[in-house]
Amino acid sequence: xxxxxxxxxxxxxxxxxxxxxxxxxxxxxxxxxxxxxxxxxxxxxxxxxxxxxxxxxxxxxxxxxxxxxxxxxxxxxxxxxxxxxxxxxxxxxxxxxxxxxxxxxxxxxxxxxxxxxxxxxxxxxxxxxxxxxxxxxxxxxxxxxxxxxxxxxxxxxxxxxxxxxxxxxxxxxxxxxxxxxxxxxxxxxxxxxxxxxxxxxxxxxxxxxxxxxxxxxxxxxxxxxxxxxxxxxxxxxxxxxxxxxxxxxxxxxxxxxxxxxxxxxxxxxxxxxxxxxxxxxxxxxxxxxxxxxxxxxxxxxxxxxxxxxxxxxxxxxxxxxxxxxxxxxxxxxxxxxxxxxxxxxxxxxxxxxxxxxxxxxxxxxxxxxxxxxxxxxxxxxxxxxxxxxxxxxxxxxxxxxxxxxxxxxxxxxxxxxxxxxxxx
Numbered sequence: 001x002x003x004x005x006x007x008x009x010x011x012x013x014x015x016x017x018x019x020x021x022x023x024x025x026x027x028x029x030x031x032x033x034x035x036x037x038x039x040x041x042x043x044x045x046x047x048x049x050x051x052x053x054x055x056x057x058x059x060x061x062x063x064x065x066x067x068x069x070x071x072x073x074x075x076x077x078x079x080x081x082x083x084x085x086x087x088x089x090x091x092x093x094x095x096x097x098x099x100x101x102x103x104x105x106x107x108x109x110x111x112x113x114x115x116x117x118x119x120x121x122x123x124x125x126x127x128x129x130x131x132x133x134x135x136x137x138x139x140x141x142x143x144x145x146x147x148x149x150x151x152x153x154x155x156x157x158x159x160x161x162x163x164x165x166x167x168x169x170x171x172x173x174x175x176x177x178x179x180x181x182x183x184x185x186x187x188x189x190x191x192x193x194x195x196x197x198x199x200x201x202x203x204x205x206x207x208x209x210x211x212x213x214x215x216x217x218x219x220x221x222x223x224x225x226x227x228x229x230x231x232x233x234x235x236x237x238x239x240x241x242x243x244x245x246x247x248x249x250x251x252x253x254x255x256x257x258x259x260x261x262x263x264x265x266x267x268x269x270x271x272x273x274x275x276x277x278x279x280x281x282x283x284x285x286x287x288x289x290x291x292x293x294x295x296x297x298x299x300x301x302x303x304x305x306x307x308x309x310x311x312x313x314x315x316x317x318x319x320x321x322x323x324x325x326x327x328x329x330x331x332x333x334x335x336x337x338x339x340x341x342x343x344x345x346x347x348x349x350x351x352x353x354x355x356x357x358x359x360x361x362x363x364x365x366x367x368x369x370x371x372x373x374x375x376x377x378x379x380x381x382x383x384x385x386x387x388x389x390x391x392x393x394x395x396x397x398x399x400x401x402x403x404x405x406x407x408x409x410x411x412x413x414x415x416x417x418x419x420x421x422x423x424x
Contacts, residue, residue, distance in 0.1 A: 037066035041073055048076055049138065051085040071100035075110070081116055081140060090114055106137055109207040113142055122150040122390070127397060133163065141170040141177075148180045154387045155368075156359045157187045157352075168197075172204045175211070182214055187352070202232070212236050216249045226257055244270040244280045251283065271300060278308035282317050285331060289317065296325035315341055344371050362392035370401060378405075 003297045044059035057080045063073045075097035081090035091114060098107045111131030112125040124148070127145040133143040144167040151160040162180040171177045178201035185194035198215035205211060212232050213319040219229045233253060247270035254263040267284040270276055281304035288297030306315035315338040351368045358364060365388035372381030382405065390399040403418035 004195075037063045037070075041067075041070065041076075044076055044080070045074070048080055048083075053080040056080040058082065060306060062300045069096075069100050071097050071102040074100065075102045075106065077281065078110055078114075079142075082110070083142075087114070087118060105131065105135075106139070108132075109137060109139055109143060113139065113146065116146045122146075122154075126150070133166070136422070141167060141174070144170065145176060145272070148177075148184075152180060152183065153383070154390055155352075155355055155361070155365070155384070157184055158356045159359070160184050161188065168200070172200075175201075175205055175208050178204065178208075178211065191221070195222060209236065213245060213249075220249060220252050220256070223256070226253055229253055235338075242273060244273045244276045247273075248277075248280045248283055255287070260287065271303075276307070278304040278311040278314045281307060282311065285317050285321060287323075289320055294321045297321050298325050298362060308376075310341065310372075310377050312338070312341055312345055341375060344375055347371060360391050362388040362395040362398060365391070366395065366398045366401060369398070373401075373405060378409075381405075 017085065027293050037223065040059045040062035043353050044056045045221065047053075047056035047059055057077060060077045060080065062074050063070060064077075067073060069113055074093045078090050078093035081087075082094060088109065094107060094110055096115065097110075098104075108128050111126035112120075112132065116122070116125050116129070128130050129143040129147050133140050133147055137143075141257065144163050148160050148163045151157070151163065160180070161184050161366070164177065164184050167174070167177040168181050178197065182194055182201065185191075185197055195215070195218035197221060198218055199213060201211035202215055212235055216229060216232050219232070222371065230253070233246070233250055236243070237250065240246055249261040251266040254260075255317065263285070264287050267280065270280045271284050273280075281300045285297035285300035285304060288300070297317075301314065301318040301321045305318050308314060315334070319331065319334040319338050322334050326334075348368065348371055351364055351371075355361070355364050356366065363382050369381045369384030370389065372378070372384060374381075382402070385398050385405075388395055392398075399418040403415045406412070406415035406418065
């Protein structure tokens, strides 16, 4: 006959119940902590997707309190730190994400993004970024930003075309994406597509002044109805009433309606601004030319060429004024300079087409840089020459041209570096 189990005393029973209760409470705390950590991870992911890396980092810090080895949390923290400019934290969290087994492709792409932020050579990070940009990774837009910027810097416009189209699709409220997209479309001379892109930019970011300026300019060029342009001009003038470019656009709209006297009055306001551009001053001079008052327009034309000697329309307007109200000698000199600039710009357009078809040919880029330097566009000229050295670091003619430029502009250390590069 089986022996019946011994009955626990009251004290023993209470002890067992106490142990069970403590275990349940402790387990409950663990479950609660895990739930809170999971919630913080979800909030961090959402904040990052909403473009708030600082908030994301705060949420993810709460995740690490319970889940210090969470690979996804470390990866998201790496992205948030990079976007916040905290390079050390970005590298540390990415190493932890890799250590704890996060997706290798995603880690490789994030390493390339961090390298780009840290000044890494574009050619070194390009393959990984192209892989990242081609997928559905949340970092694809960041990869597209680096790629598009790099291609535009190297004047690889055809390659930047598809990338910028995808970038605005993934990041429709990123003004950098729209600026790059419209830049590409203008360089490709796809005017209607460019106007449509500016309109989409205004719709996506209504308070962006650059978007409105670009849209108005494109609408005026396309001779859109005044009623269609007016709301955008009104918005710009309310925001920056004395901006010379805004006033010029208002004058152009008035001129299109036949209200020339009003256009002249508006342009006089624009021309009086210290920041008056060659385009503003040329427009003012042209209105006087059109009214048979070349002598009145001549000072404006001179100022326009002084503001930008490489502006072809300014050069031509000055020539017309001098032919009617200047000396024959001045007119002949102005005509020679206008023709030289006209021919140079025609060559620039031809080189642009050839570079698009042959982006790895350094000699085309060198010639483009030389043309810009010759016409006073030094910053653009240097960028073209530097792009030639990106595709061919040992290109002697480009080094020699840069050495001459830096010697002429009194920067001997830079000149010496390029003299060394030009040696056989």
